[in-house]
Amino acid sequence: MSRTLIVAPNWLGDAVMSHALVRRLAERDENGSGGGSGIDVVCPEPLAPLYRMMPGVDEALGLVQRPGRLDLRARRRLARQIRGRHQRAIVLPNSAKSALLPWMARIPERIGYSGEGRSWLLSDCRPNASKPLRQVDQYAALADAPGSVPAGIDCPPPAIPAECAPGLLGRLGLDLDRPVLSLAAGAAYGPAKRWPAEHFRSVAEDFLGRGWQVWLLGGAEEAQVVRDIGVGTDLSGRTDVGELAGLLSASQLFIGGDSGLLHLACAVGAPALGIYGPTPTDVTPPLGARSGVAQIENLPCRPCGERECPLRHHDCMRRQSPERIIALAGELL
Numbered sequence: 001m002s003r004t005l006i007v008a009p010n011w012l013g014d015a016v017m018s019h020a021l022v023r024r025l026a027e028r029d030e031n032g033s034g035g036g037s038g039i040d041v042v043c044p045e046p047l048a049p050l051y052r053m054m055p056g057v058d059e060a061l062g063l064v065q066r067p068g069r070l071d072l073r074a075r076r077r078l079a080r081q082i083r084g085r086h087q088r089a090i091v092l093p094n095s096a097k098s099a100l101l102p103w104m105a106r107i108p109e110r111i112g113y114s115g116e117g118r119s120w121l122l123s124d125c126r127p128n129a130s131k132p133l134r135q136v137d138q139y140a141a142l143a144d145a146p147g148s149v150p151a152g153i154d155c156p157p158p159a160i161p162a163e164c165a166p167g168l169l170g171r172l173g174l175d176l177d178r179p180v181l182s183l184a185a186g187a188a189y190g191p192a193k194r195w196p197a198e199h200f201r202s203v204a205e206d207f208l209g210r211g212w213q214v215w216l217l218g219g220a221e222e223a224q225v226v227r228d229i230g231v232g233t234d235l236s237g238r239t240d241v242g243e244l245a246g247l248l249s250a251s252q253l254f255i256g257g258d259s260g261l262l263h264l265a266c267a268v269g270a271p272a273l274g275i276y277g278p279t280p281t282d283v284t285p286p287l288g289a290r291s292g293v294a295q296i297e298n299l300p301c302r303p304c305g306e307r308e309c310p311l312r313h314h315d316c317m318r319r320q321s322p323e324r325i326i327a328l329a330g331e332l333l
Contacts, residue, residue, distance in 0.1 A: 002087035007101060008043035009092050012260025015047050016267050018092055019054055019158035020140040026056035042101060049242030053160055070097055079104035090142050111142055135284050157287035158267040164250035168243055181207045182215045182248055184256030185229060186222030190307025192278040193257045195317050197228035202322035204232045217244060217261055255329055258284060266291050271332040277316035278304045294320055294328050
């Protein structure tokens, strides 16, 4: 019996969905069928607080990564640190560089899907599904036996316990005296996934008029998108991902695009409405017990999957009116 190392995705939403794999591995370990005795995760440093909160994860090892850089020195250093600790590695990103660390660490079993000619770095290189699967199922399927082809498995959704610490509220100048609507206007993937700022402003003004408070969430890189909304409490860039989970757990409602914060809101149990445009809802749907999807049906150009609207009209997001979003969100309350 020895440990499993998971090489985590680079994006917040994908990282949240990877909890389905963690849960599947942990459950098998508990009943003695998993072939392991613990789960560690190596992840981008900003995601380490999330994995440290995640049930089933024993240790989260943050790796400082620079965009567009291989960072071989950092990978070698970490590989030497963990060498001999793991029998199995499961590599979730499809990039070749993601498979380097387990290979450098000489982990015997190295499992992942094919991509970027990296089969020589993996001991169990699996074919991708013949038809699109939910991302959460694709990750969870890597817990199956060698040679398995991923298929829909109806795995349990991510569930991450979080609470909003009084110290965090005090530092941010917040309180819970009134119900909270959390909004996430950003999307790291690109502007095509963003609902217009003026639409967010209309929603925020509606809830403020009802006596709610509105928290505007996002990373430092999304500060301008948040400022464009112009009303509500701007919290962009003031929290790490663990603190964001706490704020979302204290929210009575979340509204945002198909972004990492949508999936984090679902995982911590907040009622959440996802506004979808260029991305398909069947691959990365919101998985919360009280979650919903807003989308324009029968729009011939969607889902295009592009970072920017190739037709320049952005109808898939722009045509979703604030009034419609408010009505759909109301069904979750």
